[in-house]
Amino acid sequence: MDTEIVQHIELLVGSIGVILGMFFAIFLIVNSKNIPVANVFLVIYLVAFCLRIGKSLFHNYFEINATLRTAFLTVLLCIGPSIWLYVLYLIGPETKQKSRNLFHFLLFFVLLSICWLIPNNGSRLFGVFYDFLIVHMAGYIVFSLLWLRNKQIKGRAEGKAKIIAWLFYFLFINLIFVVMYFLISELIIPFYIGISFLFSLVIICLSFWALNSPFLFTNPIEKYKQSTFNHDEAYMLMEKLKVFMEEEKPFLNPEMTLPKLSRQFKMSTNELSQIINQTESLNYSQFISKYRVREAQNLMSMSTYVDMTIGAIAYDSGFNSISSFNSSFKKHTKMTPIEYRKSIVR
Numbered sequence: 001m002d003t004e005i006v007q008h009i010e011l012l013v014g015s016i017g018v019i020l021g022m023f024f025a026i027f028l029i030v031n032s033k034n035i036p037v038a039n040v041f042l043v044i045y046l047v048a049f050c051l052r053i054g055k056s057l058f059h060n061y062f063e064i065n066a067t068l069r070t071a072f073l074t075v076l077l078c079i080g081p082s083i084w085l086y087v088l089y090l091i092g093p094e095t096k097q098k099s100r101n102l103f104h105f106l107l108f109f110v111l112l113s114i115c116w117l118i119p120n121n122g123s124r125l126f127g128v129f130y131d132f133l134i135v136h137m138a139g140y141i142v143f144s145l146l147w148l149r150n151k152q153i154k155g156r157a158e159g160k161a162k163i164i165a166w167l168f169y170f171l172f173i174n175l176i177f178v179v180m181y182f183l184i185s186e187l188i189i190p191f192y193i194g195i196s197f198l199f200s201l202v203i204i205c206l207s208f209w210a211l212n213s214p215f216l217f218t219n220p221i222e223k224y225k226q227s228t229f230n231h232d233e234a235y236m237l238m239e240k241l242k243v244f245m246e247e248e249k250p251f252l253n254p255e256m257t258l259p260k261l262s263r264q265f266k267m268s269t270n271e272l273s274q275i276i277n278q279t280e281s282l283n284y285s286q287f288i289s290k291y292r293v294r295e296a297q298n299l300m301s302m303s304t305y306v307d308m309t310i311g312a313i314a315y316d317s318g319f320n321s322i323s324s325f326n327s328s329f330k331k332h333t334k335m336t337p338i339e340y341r342k343s344i345v346r
Helices: 003-030 038-061 066-091 099-113 124-153 161-185 191-211 231-248 258-264 269-280 284-300 310-316 322-333 337-343
Strands: none
Touching: 003 038, 003 191, 038 066, 038 191, 066 099, 066 124, 066 161, 124 161, 161 191, 231 269, 258 269, 258 284, 269 284, 284 310, 284 322, 284 337, 310 322, 310 337, 322 337
16 A cells, blocks of 8 residues: 555544544543542543554654654553553542552653663664563553452442443453554554554544443542541441341331431431442432342242232332332343243242
8 A cells, every 4th residue: 555545544543543532531621620530540541642642643744853752652651550540549439549659650750751761763672662661551451450350259349330341341442452552563463554543443432432421420429528438438337238238128118218227227317328329339229229129039039929929029028119119120130020030940
């Protein structure tokens, strides 16, 4: 293919990614008062990628000093840390903002300050430096995946299914990008146009998912900013609440309300609402319905309820109407009560 045509294709494809990425970053900055701290690191991630690809596009048409090219490459050292800190703060939005987290970016500042010492001439030393940049990104992504999976297994991310799904998607997209980046750097496929296309594809995929997930741009703990509960305290109280729910079964009372439950659990209404929202990402109504649906499932599996009507099971589970029972049951199980009953193997 003609070199000029390739350059034009690269400019078009790369520009789409850079424009989308910068638009996304500006959107997050403009709404900075209402977004989670995690999105600060998402902005760093987006800006770093845009600078890296923007440099490549510019270099196709204009000569750039070797030291300046190396400086733009060191920006890749911000990708891994920003991904890890984004995951950390999105899973635990109440995580304390510790200055030591900024040490993850120390390597970037060190190499940026001495980038004029790093040759950008295709030498073996430069090749080692370039491979290190890729391995650095890959290391952070793999660590983030393992950490997130561990949290999921231990149940510390329970109630955050949407956030977990987004983060796994985000991390896998980035892992695929890094693997492809490495293959491209080894000249298995054309380098510049391959990177530009890949970057644009990543930004498009992430942008569409993120912009269709408004929960990523709200601060779930903003309304509890006066609370003294930290991450561990909230989860410890939730464990106690779960034991209370299982042993006392307050949800069986159709008239149970948040104030009534808070009095029984000996906690203020606001505090109880907080730990439910903070640890389960549910409101009170959704939380109580979850237990009632589980109770209905247990009753359906019991031989003594084989001949009972759906209505009787609904009332015995704590629901005060069949319509609310049907809608809640289908929301939690993806089946109607009748369909679920038929699916049970006795």
